[in-house]
Amino acid sequence: MRLINQQPGIVLRTALMALPFILVFVAYSIGSEIRLAANPSDKLLPAPSTIAATAERLFTEPDRRSEKVLLWHDTGASLMRLLLGVGISAALATNIGLLIGLLPHVRATLAGFVAVLSMIPPLAVLPILFIVFGLGEVSKVVLIVVGILPFLIRDLSARVLEIPREMIVKAETLGASSLVIALRVALPQLLPRLIQAVRLSLGPAWLFLIAAEAIASEQGLGYRIFLVRRFLAMDVILTYVIWITFIAFMMDLALRWMSRRLFPWTEAGL
Amino acid sequence: MSFVVAENIFQSYGTRPILERVNVTVDEGEFISIVGASGCGKSTFLRLLLAQERPTKGEIRVADAPPAVEPGLDRGVVFQRYSVFPHMTVRENIVAGESFRRRFGWFSGAEKRAARERAAATLERIGLDQVADQYPATLSGGMQQRLAIGQALAAKPRILLLDEPFGALDPGTRLSMHDFLTELREETGMTVFMVTHDLEEGFKLGDRVLVFDKPRWDPTDPNAYGATITYDFDARDGGIPFQRITEETNVLRPS
Numbered sequence: 001m002r003l004i005n006q007q008p009g010i011v012l013r014t015a016l017m018a019l020p021f022i023l024v025f026v027a028y029s030i031g032s033e034i035r036l037a038a039n040p041s042d043k044l045l046p047a048p049s050t051i052a053a054t055a056e057r058l059f060t061e062p063d064r065r066s067e068k069v070l071l072w073h074d075t076g077a078s079l080m081r082l083l084l085g086v087g088i089s090a091a092l093a094t095n096i097g098l099l100i101g102l103l104p105h106v107r108a109t110l111a112g113f114v115a116v117l118s119m120i121p122p123l124a125v126l127p128i129l130f131i132v133f134g135l136g137e138v139s140k141v142v143l144i145v146v147g148i149l150p151f152l153i154r155d156l157s158a159r160v161l162e163i164p165r166e167m168i169v170k171a172e173t174l175g176a177s178s179l180v181i182a183l184r185v186a187l188p189q190l191l192p193r194l195i196q197a198v199r200l201s202l203g204p205a206w207l208f209l210i211a212a213e214a215i216a217s218e219q220g221l222g223y224r225i226f227l228v229r230r231f232l233a234m235d236v237i238l239t240y241v242i243w244i245t246f247i248a249f250m251m252d253l254a255l256r257w258m259s260r261r262l263f264p265w266t267e268a269g270l
Numbered sequence: 271m272s273f274v275v276a277e278n279i280f281q282s283y284g285t286r287p288i289l290e291r292v293n294v295t296v297d298e299g300e301f302i303s304i305v306g307a308s309g310c311g312k313s314t315f316l317r318l319l320l321a322q323e324r325p326t327k328g329e330i331r332v333a334d335a336p337p338a339v340e341p342g343l344d345r346g347v348v349f350q351r352y353s354v355f356p357h358m359t360v361r362e363n364i365v366a367g368e369s370f371r372r373r374f375g376w377f378s379g380a381e382k383r384a385a386r387e388r389a390a391a392t393l394e395r396i397g398l399d400q401v402a403d404q405y406p407a408t409l410s411g412g413m414q415q416r417l418a419i420g421q422a423l424a425a426k427p428r429i430l431l432l433d434e435p436f437g438a439l440d441p442g443t444r445l446s447m448h449d450f451l452t453e454l455r456e457e458t459g460m461t462v463f464m465v466t467h468d469l470e471e472g473f474k475l476g477d478r479v480l481v482f483d484k485p486r487w488d489p490t491d492p493n494a495y496g497a498t499i500t501y502d503f504d505a506r507d508g509g510i511p512f513q514r515i516t517e518e519t520n521v522l523r524p525s
Contacts, residue, residue, distance in 0.1 A: 167352045
């Protein structure tokens with residue numbers, strides 16, 4: 001039988017799925033063991049047990065000075081910036097994408113402009129954002145928007161253009177105005193694609209968030225990681241990295257669930 | 271009294287002529303089949319009738335109104351694919367046929383209930399009442415086309431344009447769709463234009479069969495000339511000619 005036709009069973013499939021995770025964990029444990037055996041106060045690869053203990057401390061014990069649990073505090077601050085940035089981008093991109101996709105005049109005006117804008121490296125304009133918007137929350141949210149909005153607009157306007165012309169013409173023959181075509185034909189078909197596009201742009205959004213927090217911030221997940229780097233506190237950094245990964249993964253899962261739940265017609269089929 | 275008049279239509283894309291000197295008049299209630307080889311401007315002619323495109327020369331008038339500049343309520347259309355809205359249930363698709371002309375495309379309150387009841391009647395008529403709450407993607411090809419026709423008729427157009435509506439269906443389904451369309455036509459008496467590849471289908475359903483072909487042919491440059499209507503058959507009486515005293519065949523003769 002050809003390799004391309006060999007399917008793993010359910011048990012093997014689960015085992016295979018877990019395998020890379022286990023391998024990485026084992027490799028890390030061995031590396032950590034070797035280093036700690038040579039030097040018990042080594043900070044580079046803390047033992048998994050140390051990380052677990054640190055994680056428990058970070059999640060539960062309040063900071064002595066501010067009396068707040070810093071990890072939750074950081075998470076709240078970062079999520080606020082991320083959701084604001086992604087939310088604003090998604091709302092803007094939906095509107096602009098619809099306009100570019102449906103109206104030839106707007107397309108002629110904006111399509112080229114957005115294509116050029118999307119080539120600007122967002123981190124290169126970060127200093128400008130800090131100068132214009134100050135070092136507060138606004139500049140971080142704006143960085144996320146600047147970073148992912150051009151991509152979202154390009155993707156969504158392309159999706160609107162992909163709607164078969166026949167469907168638009170059909171709506172016209174039913175007497176639909178441009179507004180009705182936008183609201184009842186294009187928008188409902190765009191929303192599932194919006195969720196897909198947002199899922200894809202969550203990675204860059206996290207990148208820009210952490211970059212902005214690392215450079216100038218007083219709280220946030222990225223800020224904390226770059227702060228404790230000075231003390232070579234690998235256990236704290238790793239805890240934060242695992243936590244961020246977990247949040248990002250859950251967001252992706254939630255969006256996928258939402259897409260399936262809200263738009264059953266995308267998966268309807270014989 | 272001619273209902274649809276096409277007068278000296280020329281259509282070209284860039285420098286490439288597609289249609290030349292197309293003249294045809296159609297009475298209200300006639301069923302016109304349009305046949306011809308691929309690339310002979312059948313679909314282009316249908317798009318012109320639909321006002322999706324405007325001819326480079328000449329004009330098409332419906333009921334003596336000035337030529338339309340964009341598709342509108344007076345022309346209903348069913349394409350081979352993509353003629354229903356995938357994000358709406360079967361029932362919503364039918365209701366959309368009436369509600370899209372509103373400001374925001376929605377009905378509300380009593381109007382909505384009335385529209386849903388009319389939609390239920392339509393669905394029963396087209397045999398889709400069992401699947402009213404399903405999405406079109408779950409329907410078979412024939413059911414989707416029936417839905418598309420039902421939706422187009424819900425808007426009460428004056429002309430129905432069909433662009434190879436049964437092209438993607440299997441032969442059995444196609445036959446039952448023929449019966450369906452024939453019945454609908456008897457009920458509504460609507461003017462229908464149907465583009466088809468299938469000569470048999472064209473003669474079976476149509477009152478007239480228009481044949482599009484290129485009357486002039488340059489062997490060194492096949493795209494040099496456009497197509498026109500070369501034959502205009504009387505397809506009543508099962509397509510058997512000379513069953514009536516007067517019969518117009520309208521064969522194009524060199525002038």
